Amino acid sequence: MASSTTEQTGIEGGDQPIPVTVVSGVLGAGKTTLVNQLLSTVEDTRIAVIVNDMGQINIDADLIERENEDTGIVDLSNGCICCRLQDDLITESLRLAEIREFDYLVVESSGISEPLPIARTFIEGTDKTEGPVEQFRLDTMVTVLDSYGFWKEFDSGASIPEPDTDPERPLAEVLIESIEFCDVLLLNKIDMVPDSEVDRIETAVRKLQPHARIERTTYGKIDPATILGTGRFDFKTARRSAGWKQQLRSHRKVAETNHGAEHKQTDDHDHPHTDAAATHGINSFVYTRTDPFDAERLAEVLHDRTDNVIRAKGLCYVAGTDDVIGMSRAGDAIQAGPIGSWGEQTPTTELVFIGTTMDEDAIADQLDAALADSGPPTDPDEIFPLRINP
Numbered sequence: 001m002a003s004s005t006t007e008q009t010g011i012e013g014g015d016q017p018i019p020v021t022v023v024s025g026v027l028g029a030g031k032t033t034l035v036n037q038l039l040s041t042v043e044d045t046r047i048a049v050i051v052n053d054m055g056q057i058n059i060d061a062d063l064i065e066r067e068n069e070d071t072g073i074v075d076l077s078n079g080c081i082c083c084r085l086q087d088d089l090i091t092e093s094l095r096l097a098e099i100r101e102f103d104y105l106v107v108e109s110s111g112i113s114e115p116l117p118i119a120r121t122f123i124e125g126t127d128k129t130e131g132p133v134e135q136f137r138l139d140t141m142v143t144v145l146d147s148y149g150f151w152k153e154f155d156s157g158a159s160i161p162e163p164d165t166d167p168e169r170p171l172a173e174v175l176i177e178s179i180e181f182c183d184v185l186l187l188n189k190i191d192m193v194p195d196s197e198v199d200r201i202e203t204a205v206r207k208l209q210p211h212a213r214i215e216r217t218t219y220g221k222i223d224p225a226t227i228l229g230t231g232r233f234d235f236k237t238a239r240r241s242a243g244w245k246q247q248l249r250s251h252r253k254v255a256e257t258n259h260g261a262e263h264k265q266t267d268d269h270d271h272p273h274t275d276a277a278a279t280h281g282i283n284s285f286v287y288t289r290t291d292p293f294d295a296e297r298l299a300e301v302l303h304d305r306t307d308n309v310i311r312a313k314g315l316c317y318v319a320g321t322d323d324v325i326g327m328s329r330a331g332d333a334i335q336a337g338p339i340g341s342w343g344e345q346t347p348t349t350e351l352v353f354i355g356t357t358m359d360e361d362a363i364a365d366q367l368d369a370a371l372a373d374s375g376p377p378t379d380p381d382e383i384f385p386l387r388i389n390p
């Protein structure tokens with residue numbers, strides 16, 4: 001290991017706000033393993049760790065404590081940082097900073113936390129702090145991906161068993177959201193995936209998250225400078241970085257240039273297939289229509305999930321309502337429901353699809369068959385909000 005703090009992590013001392021790295025990822029992805037790895041390899045940076053685990057007993061804090069006895073570890077058990085414990089997260093971070101000196105804060109989030117609200121807590125503060133927390137600076141959002149789980153879930157055709165988590169937050173959804181909101185993505189557990197599949201996984205992940213630095217790891221072994229003191233985090237960039245958002249933006253630009261004409265955009269429409277995507281059969285497209293869906297028929301199509309989709313997300317124009325119906329699909333987990341009204345905007349369906357060897361025409365035909373005809377539409381209030389679990 002390098003011996004100086006700056007060499008290892010690029011962290012300077014002084015009165016600057018304490019940098020923070022947040023480690024996210026689904027249950028069992030390897031977050032604790034990564035944090036332990038950091039604590040045992042970083043020499044000159046004093047790292048404090050806040051661990052948030054969903055169980056009654058904070059197994060992670062126990063594990064970390066046992067292996068690193070003199071480290072500042074705080075246990076935020078019995079809740080999830082992203083929803084109930086935002087105040088606690090900040091309170092504990094501040095308390096920790098008062099009672100001990102450290103150079104760097106690492107937050108290990110629970111396997112069901114959404115990274116975005118955690119980031120927001122540091123950037124905007126909470127009701128209690130009435131503003132941003134000046135003592136800390138969010139430096140890096142890291143996601144640890146269980147590459148084996150990802151491959152099983154989305155590519156091999158076999159579904160991994162759902163751990164005992166919130167039925168409102170299926171694994172696939174947590175997995176995809178943690179990929180979509182991060183600066184550094186660690187493809188962990190690559191030792192468990194056939195070599196021939198690792199490139200394919202990376203290509204799919206790159207499609208979901210074009211912005212992040214992606215590294216392959218086994219047991220979280222990584223140069224600490226990859227995730228500490230990177231200075232990569234920027235809230236605006238992170239919020240815009242999901243692959244589906246980027247694809248939708250580029251689609252809208254093309255549509256503007258074409259004066260709003262209805263058209264289809266596939267990968268090679270305005271940015272050619274990368275060789276990797278073509279080789280690995282990863283494709284994406286945007287489905288756009290200005291005719292409305294019939295609510296019931298749309299729900300039927302959404303229930304039929306035999307189409308190699310890893311991620312689909314966007315807006316649906318549905319007959320019989322002024323509401324925009326948002327649709328979000330991660331693997332086989334789908335939710336759809338009102339997310340606001342169209343207002344001045346021309347109602348238009350815009351759905352981004354990312355998947356493996358998807359048959360774009362077949363998917364478009366299926367969706368077209370759900371468009372409303374001249375008869376009275378089904379009442380959308382009877383259909384939405386809709387939640388389909390794997």
Ligand SMILES: Nc1nc2c(ncn2[C@@H]2O[C@H](COP(=O)(O)OP(=O)(O)OP(=O)(O)O)[C@@H](O)[C@H]2O)c(=O)[nH]1
Nearest residue numbers: 026027028029030031032033111188189218219220
């Ligand atoms: N084969 C293999 N196993 C790994 C790797 N990384 C971690 N593990 C194992 O995976 C299991 C889960 O690892 P943890 O580090 O506890 O995962 P976590 O994300 O902290 O899990 P939760 O706290 O439950 O969310 C442990 O048994 C680890 O030893 C890896 O790269 N390869």
